[in-house]
Amino acid sequence: GSFLRILGIETSCDETAASIVLRHDDGRGEIAADVVLSQLDEHSAYGGVVPEIAARAHVEALDTLIDEALARTSTSLGDIDAVAATAGPGLIGGLIVGLMTGKAIARALSKPLYAINHLEGHALTARLTDGLSFPYLMLLVSGGHTQLVLVRAVGRYERWGTTIDDALGEAFDKTAKLLGLPYPGGPAVERAAAAGDPKRFDFPRPLVGERRLDFSFSGLKTAVRQAAETIAPVTEQDISDICASFQRAISRTLDDRIGRGLARFSAEFPALGHPPALVVAGGVAANLELRRTLQTLCDRHGFRFVAPPLRLCTDNAAMIAWAGLERMAAGFAADPLDVQPRSRWP
Ligand code: KG4
Ligand code: ZN
Secondary structure, three states: OOEEEEEEEEOOOOEEEEEEEEEEOOOOEEEEEEEEEEOHHHHHOOOOOOHHHHHHHHHHHHHHHHHHHHHHOOOOHHHOOEEEEEEEOOOHHHHHHHHHHHHHHHHHHOOOEEEEEHHHHHHHHHHHHHOOOOOEEEEEEOOOOEEEEEEEEOOEEEEEEEEOOOOHHHHHHHHHHHOOOOOOHHHHHHHHHOOOOOOOOOOOOOOOOOOOOOEOOHHHHHHHHHHHHHOOOOOHHHHHHHHHHHHHHHHHHHHHHHHHHHHHHHHHOOOOOOOOEEEEEOHHHHOHHHHHHHHHHHHHHOOEEEOOOHHHHOOOOHHHHHHHHHHHHOOOOOEOOOOOOOOOOO
16 A cells, blocks of 8 residues: 655654654554654753753754664655654754754755644554544653643644643652652652652642642652651661652552543543543653553553553654644645744643
């Protein structure tokens, strides 16, 4: 059969990425190449992403990554049917680099350009990896976002819940920093928690029991600080206990918040014709306790739990390419070449 072939570009945060993705006529997606360069080493000394360093690193790496993606698929630029580049939300310097590059290639080849919302990329990934049918629920938990989203169709998203303060990944990162653990904090907290007593500290579970589906994590961080301050000196075991208790509080919170979301979905779509599904995306999806919590919750509510491979949960260009292909297939018009990057784009 025939297919569409698209070049994907992602530069919204601290990952420079390029991909070649195909969409076959039967709707099946195929990742032909997916190259990601993490800037982690460049930022870790600062304990977070430095926008100016990120933008410069994107400039330096992007051309090479695009060449690499083309080389891996023995494709030349001329074989591309369209270009998809992240236009927001994210750090403006990086967005400019990626979108300008996408525009230049689209202009030179006279091919359509799709300016993609990064969150739409995350939202549609499960259709690339698991061929999921609409509608479904998606939980995006990363360093910058914590959102429960109803994915109705391409271009039709409803945000059911979001964080009113810190993102979940941010809560992990700040907790790690408080405890003197390395950046990024998520993996470090998870490692420390493995040897800890999750019942030693009874940390708060904000918004639990409330009807609205929002999240809040900043109180949890404050409680961690207070717990650490009351112990002196803080031993390695104390740190493990705090991390384990922190993860337990998060599990309990998600169990309540997401549980309500699943119930609401079931009430809105009583006769789907296929099992309802919850998809997880974002870097925090690497956390095994979070995965266990969501799996158990889905089992209880009769939902399918879909966790795409981790490299597709974190930032990548395959999801941006796929979002472009989905937009093409759904009949959305390409974007004009004067489309602007947007640091905020809900
Ligand atoms: O999606 P992502 O790679 O990047 C953006 O936020 O753009 O997510 C990174 C976040 C960081 O906050 C990091 O601490 C968190 O994901 N993270 C984890 C784990 N691995 C990464 N959080 C909890 N447990 C983990 N194993
Ligand atoms: Zn992301």
